[in-house]
Amino acid sequence: MSNAADILLDKKVMPTWLTTDDLRQIDATVRSQSFFSAQTMLNDLLEKYKDRIGGILNPVPAAGEATTQFSPAYVRQDIKQFLQEIGYAPAPEDAGTLKDLSSDARINLVIKMNTELAQGQGLWIANQNPVILDQWPGQELFRAEGRKVPRDWIDRWRLAGAQTGDPIGTGWTIAGDLMIALKNHDIWNWIGSSDLFDDALDVIWPPFAFNSGMWVRDVDRAETEAIGLLDKGEAAPQPMSIADALAAFVKKISAFAKEVEA
Amino acid sequence: MSVLNVTVNTQRLGELERQALELGQSVPAQLVAGRAAANYVRDYLFDLDAERANRMGGERTHFYSRAAKSLTEPKPDDVGVSFLITQTGFAQRLYGGVITAGKGVSSRTGELTKYLALAATSEAYGKTPGEFDDLEFRPTRNGGMLVQALQTQIVRGKKQKDGSRDFSTIAAGGLVMFWLVPEVTQEADPTVLPSNETIATAAADAEAGFLARHFGSN
Numbered sequence: 001m002s003n004a005a006d007i008l009l010d011k012k013v014m015p016t017w018l019t020t021d022d023l024r025q026i027d028a029t030v031r032s033q034s035f036f037s038a039q040t041m042l043n044d045l046l047e048k049y050k051d052r053i054g055g056i057l058n059p060v061p062a063a064g065e066a067t068t069q070f071s072p073a074y075v076r077q078d079i080k081q082f083l084q085e086i087g088y089a090p091a092p093e094d095a096g097t098l099k100d101l102s103s104d105a106r107i108n109l110v111i112k113m114n115t116e117l118a119q120g121q122g123l124w125i126a127n128q129n130p131v132i133l134d135q136w137p138g139q140e141l142f143r144a145e146g147r148k149v150p151r152d153w154i155d156r157w158r159l160a161g162a163q164t165g166d167p168i169g170t171g172w173t174i175a176g177d178l179m180i181a182l183k184n185h186d187i188w189n190w191i192g193s194s195d196l197f198d199d200a201l202d203v204i205w206p207p208f209a210f211n212s213g214m215w216v217r218d219v220d221r222a223e224t225e226a227i228g229l230l231d232k233g234e235a236a237p238q239p240m241s242i243a244d245a246l247a248a249f250v251k252k253i254s255a256f257a258k259e260v261e262a
Numbered sequence: 263m264s265v266l267n268v269t270v271n272t273q274r275l276g277e278l279e280r281q282a283l284e285l286g287q288s289v290p291a292q293l294v295a296g297r298a299a300a301n302y303v304r305d306y307l308f309d310l311d312a313e314r315a316n317r318m319g320g321e322r323t324h325f326y327s328r329a330a331k332s333l334t335e336p337k338p339d340d341v342g343v344s345f346l347i348t349q350t351g352f353a354q355r356l357y358g359g360v361i362t363a364g365k366g367v368s369s370r371t372g373e374l375t376k377y378l379a380l381a382a383t384s385e386a387y388g389k390t391p392g393e394f395d396d397l398e399f400r401p402t403r404n405g406g407m408l409v410q411a412l413q414t415q416i417v418r419g420k421k422q423k424d425g426s427r428d429f430s431t432i433a434a435g436g437l438v439m440f441w442l443v444p445e446v447t448q449e450a451d452p453t454v455l456p457s458n459e460t461i462a463t464a465a466a467d468a469e470a471g472f473l474a475r476h477f478g479s480n
Contacts, residue, residue: 069367218297
């Protein structure tokens with residue numbers, strides 16, 4: 001299943017009081033199968049989000065209906081209206097902040113992150129095909145959307161690459177200012193890991209961090225070989241199942257956490 | 263139309279398709295052609311996102327980047343391979359056409375819309391009228407406008423030597439936030455998508471490369 005709308009549909013709503021930091025203690029596999037938002041216990045709100053984000057991913061209006069209902073602005077307004085109807089009011093000190101469930105900032109974040117996480121996961125799954133991996137064995141991390149205060153992703157890339165134990169040029173590299181690695185290389189376990197970066201989403205697909213403007217694109221075999229990540233004719237990365245990939249991710253992260261504690 | 267279907271007719275690739283069939287590689291070759299076409303369109307849309315910020319200068323919604331991310335994985339079909347761009351409004355921009363009110367539900371009244379709301383300021387861009395609580399309707403000849411309600415603000419003057427202070431008032435608001443129109447005709451913009459020819463070329467190049475690498479054919 002690589003369709004983003006189906007991926008979202010398959011997730012189970014998980015109301016939780018846990019904060020973003022606490023949620024990171026939950027197994028990545030469980031999180032990838034759940035729909036949640038930090039400190040949100042309102043099951044109906046999560047169900048509404050899931051339903052409306054599903055509409056953004058797969059906008060199918062009834063006959064004669066308008067499509068505006070599937071735009072993020074109308075979804076945001078619908079969420080605000082729902083919160084108003086149930087009498088939600090933020091604590092005065094939280095009003096307008098990310099802790100305020102009815103703030104633009106919070107609603108925009110929930111919509112954007114969940115839409116993109118489903119799309120990123122779909123792309124990751126679609127990549128796990130031997131033909132695709134052979135033709136496009138590499139993947140570039142690139143800035144798809146500008147930000148007012150962009151993070152230094154080259155620095156993060158170096159840090160994530162160093163964590164893999166592979167020297168630069170072996171499985172991952174920086175070619176000019178391009179961040180490229182083999183698909184399924186260990187660097188993808190680290191670039192979105194909260195063990196290295198406080199704002200990471202603990203995923204192995206984009207957008208990797210909260211409100212990130214980064215995305216990934218295919219790098220074909222000729223370019224992957226030209227920059228030395230593969231020898232000519234060398235076998236492409238092996239396909240992985242999502243269960244195995246997430247299990248490997250959790251194992252790495254746990255081992256790192258123990259190392260840090262020691 | 264809420265979703266755009268892009269089909270790459272691989273049957274038109276002629277000789278390449280024949281070779282792929284002979285080699286029993288029709289499905290992998292279609293997969294490669296489809297992914298190459300999808301990648302080409304995705305990159306085009308990401309570039310467009312960098313070039314075309316909204317003209318009003320409001321907070322960016324990254325429409326074209328969202329369109330790129332909405333692109334589905336290509337699937338083989340009767341004529342070749344197809345993928346969807348599921349971003350709402352994308353097909354409308356490509357093909358243009360008349361949009362009329364009365365199909366959606368008004369965010370303010372809960373009834374069928376009488377007007378379409380067009381953002382008039384950068385603050386309104388990417389938002390709906392229902393997200394503002396201080397808008398007043400003012401009729402115009404062909405529709406109306408939603409205007410920020412006027413508010414009186416008190417301005418404190420300088421403190422005088424005798425300790426007294428003057429106060430004056432100014433009116434704030436009154437800004438037109440949305441124009442309301444019963445229908446709008448959007449011009450088609452074929453430049454939001456690369457041409458069929460360039461998409462097909464990207465697909466053919468990748469398929470030819472795939473066949474050459476695996477089977478030494480050209």
